[in-house]
Amino acid sequence: MNRLRLEGVTRRFGGLVAVDDVSFEVPADGVTAVIGPNGAGKTTLFNLISGFLPPSAGRITFEGNDITGRPPAEIARAGLVRTFQLVKLFEDLSVLDNVKVGCHLQGRAGLFAALFRPASARREEQALDARARDLLAFAGLAAMADEPAAALPYGRQRMLELARAMAAGPRLILLDEPAAGLNTEESAALSRIIRRIADEGTSVLLIEHDMTLVMNTAERVVVVDFGRKIAQGTPAEVRVDPAVIAAYLGTGKPAMQEPPHG
Amino acid sequence: MTISPSITSPERRPIRLVGLLPWLFAAAVVGYAMVVGGYAATVVSFALIYAVFVTGLNLFMGFAAQVSFGQNAFAAIGGYMSAVLTASHGWGPLPAMVLGIAAAVLAAAIVGFPALRLKGHYLAMGTLAIGLITYEITVEWQSVTQGYMGISGIPPFGIGPWEVTSDRGQLVLLSLVVAACTFAAGRIRRSRFGRALSAVAGSEEAATALGIAVARYKLVAFLLSAGFAALAGSLFVHIVGYVSPEVFGLHMVIVTFTMLYVGGIGTVAGPLVGALIVSLLPETFRAFKDYQDLAYGAALILLLIYAPRGLASLFAPRGRS
Numbered sequence: 259m260n261r262l263r264l265e266g267v268t269r270r271f272g273g274l275v276a277v278d279d280v281s282f283e284v285p286a287d288g289v290t291a292v293i294g295p296n297g298a299g300k301t302t303l304f305n306l307i308s309g310f311l312p313p314s315a316g317r318i319t320f321e322g323n324d325i326t327g328r329p330p331a332e333i334a335r336a337g338l339v340r341t342f343q344l345v346k347l348f349e350d351l352s353v354l355d356n357v358k359v360g361c362h363l364q365g366r367a368g369l370f371a372a373l374f375r376p377a378s379a380r381r382e383e384q385a386l387d388a389r390a391r392d393l394l395a396f397a398g399l400a401a402m403a404d405e406p407a408a409a410l411p412y413g414r415q416r417m418l419e420l421a422r423a424m425a426a427g428p429r430l431i432l433l434d435e436p437a438a439g440l441n442t443e444e445s446a447a448l449s450r451i452i453r454r455i456a457d458e459g460t461s462v463l464l465i466e467h468d469m470t471l472v473m474n475t476a477e478r479v480v481v482v483d484f485g486r487k488i489a490q491g492t493p494a495e496v497r498v499d500p501a502v503i504a505a506y507l508g509t510g511k512p513a514m515q516e517p518p519h520g
Numbered sequence: 521m522t523i524s525p526s527i528t529s530p531e532r533r534p535i536r537l538v539g540l541l542p543w544l545f546a547a548a549v550v551g552y553a554m555v556v557g558g559y560a561a562t563v564v565s566f567a568l569i570y571a572v573f574v575t576g577l578n579l580f581m582g583f584a585a586q587v588s589f590g591q592n593a594f595a596a597i598g599g600y601m602s603a604v605l606t607a608s609h610g611w612g613p614l615p616a617m618v619l620g621i622a623a624a625v626l627a628a629a630i631v632g633f634p635a636l637r638l639k640g641h642y643l644a645m646g647t648l649a650i651g652l653i654t655y656e657i658t659v660e661w662q663s664v665t666q667g668y669m670g671i672s673g674i675p676p677f678g679i680g681p682w683e684v685t686s687d688r689g690q691l692v693l694l695s696l697v698v699a700a701c702t703f704a705a706g707r708i709r710r711s712r713f714g715r716a717l718s719a720v721a722g723s724e725e726a727a728t729a730l731g732i733a734v735a736r737y738k739l740v741a742f743l744l745s746a747g748f749a750a751l752a753g754s755l756f757v758h759i760v761g762y763v764s765p766e767v768f769g770l771h772m773v774i775v776t777f778t779m780l781y782v783g784g785i786g787t788v789a790g791p792l793v794g795a796l797i798v799s800l801l802p803e804t805f806r807a808f809k810d811y812q813d814l815a816y817g818a819a820l821i822l823l824l825i826y827a828p829r830g831l832a833s834l835f836a837p838r839g840r841s
Contacts (some may be wrong), residue, residue: 266667288788308729334731342729348589348722349787351715359719360713362729369740372711426730 259322261286261430262307262338263462267316269302276302278485280317284430289462290450291476293469293496295505299485300465303345304434308340309333320430335363343435343465345415347422349408353399356418357390358406360425364389375432390425398452413444417451425454431455432466437471438504449475473497481505504518538556538835542789549796550695554688561687567799568694569755573772573789574779575701576748582786583714587640589773590647591749593654594624596768598750603763604664613677617754624750625743627755632742636735651773658765666667668766678756689709690759697755698792701748706788717741782823784830793832797823 262284267408269277276299284290287310292300305311307318309330318326320338328336350358365386371379394400402410407418414437423431433452449471456462466472472479474492479496481489483505488498496502548737552566566584581584600789601620605611635646658665665671676685679694684693708714719727728734757763775798783794805815827834 271700310729312724330728331731331733334729339731341730342726346723346726348719348726349719350722355715355718359715359727359732360730362712362719367712369713369744372713375707379711386712422730447583517615 259284260284261321263319263398265305265317265319267303267318267503268314269299269305269306270314271309275485277306277313279370280482280485280487282480282487282490284303284461284463285478286461287456288477289456289464289475290480291473291477292465292480292482293467294482298482300482300498301434302485303482304465305434308338308432312458334426334428337427337429338432339423339426339430340432341419341423341434341436343438345412345419347407347415349420352404353407353410353418354387354390354394354403357393357422357425358386360393361386362390363426381473393421393425396424396454398447399431413440416440416444417450420448420451424460428460430461430463433462433466435465435467437466437468440468440472445471522569528783529616538688542793542832544560545758545794546789546796549800554691557687561691562826563799563803564796565687565690565694565759566574566756567761567795568698570779571698571792571795572701572755573749573752574776574783574795575698575705576745576752577776577780578787578791579705579708579717580741580745580783581780582740582790583709583721586636586738586741586743587644588647588651588745589654590654590775591745592676592768592770592772593651594628594746594749595753595756595772596654596658597624597627597753599659599753599763600665601750602754603674603757606758607671607674610761612679613632613675613754613758613797614679617677617751617758621632621747621750624746624753628743628746629739632648632739636695636738636742638772647774651770652682655765655769658768668764670762671757672762672775674757674761674763676761679753687767694755694759701751702788705791705819707787713740714735781830782820782827784827784832784834784836785834787830787836789835794830795804799830800803 261339267277267280267283268275280303287512290299292301303310306313309325309328309332312327316326317324320333320336323336325333325338348359352427365382367379367382380453391403392402394403397420399414399418399421402414405417410418420433436452437448440448445468452462452464452475456513464476479491479493480487481496481502481508488501491499491501527566549565553560572592575586577591580588598620601623602613602616605616605619635643635650638646645708659667676683678684682692716727716732719730719732720734720737724734725782753768756767779794779798780791781794782798783792784790802812802816805812808815821833
């Protein structure tokens with residue numbers, strides 16, 4: 259079954275059609291990428307899927323349930339969690355606590371539990387702590403657990419945001435330009451982590467400008483331009499698609515270089 | 521991934537001991553007042569009542585990073601409920617206090633549900649209006665509040681035959697209440713609930729993307745804050761034995777904001793430290809006579825220059841403890 263399905267999704271801002279009648283499906287397995295030139299409507303598309311903006315028309319279903327226009331927190335509870343193009347960490351909290359906030363949906367403890375700490379709440383807190391530390395180890399941040407999040411270098415903040423989103427236990431994770439601002443090594447490490455996330459059963463949908471990352475990481479690519487879907491297929495198919503080449507370069511040259519392997 | 525040396529802070533352990541300093545300071549001040557009694561005990565008693573109020577204000581403004589200029593409204597509800605029920609209707613102080621807190625929390629729910637849709641300056645304006653409206657009600661509803669005349673003859677706090685009448689007894693009672701409130705704030709800080717509030721403070725978008733019901737957490741923080749305010753209002757009328765509209769006016773808003781920022785917004789110890797310092801400073805400068813207010817103002821400015829995140833933050837391992 260498909261994890262996510264978009265049918266004729268459209269979003270207008272006044273006279274501008276930012277997302278125009280876009281339909282595609284995200285299968286449960288592997289990594290799907292949305293690419294397109296700047297201003298093609300990729301982030302708007304993510305905002306529509308994650309509930310941060312209601313679509314003007316169309317239908318979005320997640321695991322068969324209609325989530326069109328549902329509030330973002332409800333969509334997250336359903337198992338669809340996103341990250342942001344500009345990192346939004348909780349800067350005053352420690353690295354570990356950022357991931358623990360990510361674990362919010364895994365816990366039940368409320369105000370009563372905070373004040374009286376019954377045994378059940380203590381067990382839950384220990385479980386969240388262990389889970390958060392596992393995720394930090396996964397993201398290579400275990401040594402910095404107690405640092406304030408704001409003190410991390412930029413590349414590590416990106417990793418932390420990824421670990422925090424994974425802490426919510428999503429079945430589909432939306433990554434909005436996760437490699438933005440990363441150097442080549444960091445980007446390669448990110449690519450490996452995204453593959454591991456997908457291999458462990460979480461579907462990944464990512465927006466990305468870094469073509470090397472997309473070509474190395476994604477099984478399927480959806481290309482958008484001026485709000486419309488102009489192509490869809492494997493990275494190899496998309497790379498030689500004339501419409502894609504035209505959108506990126508406006509000439510007959512190949513749109514993307516062969517990725518370096520490894 | 522780039523290899524960067526892991527950032528460690530070797531001075532963490534000493535900092536933990538330093539973290540006790542705000543508590544030792546508070547204990548010393550209360551202990552001094554206990555020994556000396558009289559006027560010192562009165563000043564410190566008021567400071568402790570403010571500490572209850574500011575601890576609640578801090579849950580909403582520090583932990584959840586919202587803003588309210590209208591928490592005095594809930595102190596007024598708690599205070600007047602206690603005053604009217606005990607002085608005019610012969611209730612015991614404890615049931616009157618409990619009902620007052622419940623009424624304040626209910627009022628906070630009614631106004632908070634729509635008002636918390638506002639953000640930033642608009643929320644500030646909206647909450648300011650709540651305080652002003654409540655003030656007008658306490659002035660105008662003379663059949664119950666006796667207007668500017670106020671209500672006198674409010675009995676001291678007590679349960680059944682046991683009454684707290686002496687200076688020192690009041691100090692003990694208030695110290696216990698403040699300790700319980702501060703303990704509660706500390707537990708909230710280090711809990712799933714408290715982390716969700718911090719997330720709302722840090723980035724509402726990121727919090728909502730992680731499934732946190734932002735509006736609900738804001739509302740619960742507002743209700744808690746109102747409950748603390750009502751508790752403080754009720755304690756005040758029982759300690760003083762008298763209440764009038766001026767007690768819960770704009771002056772209270774200004775003083776409690778000063779306490780929150782001087783003590784350290786978002787910290788656990790900050791509200792108590794701030795309440796004590798801001799209450800004691802004017803007394804310390806009494807010898808300056810005509811220049812007392814000038815010295816007080818200068819001291820506040822210096823505090824905010826050298827401890828911009830509040831006194832308690834100087835002793836916290838991070839910006840927030």
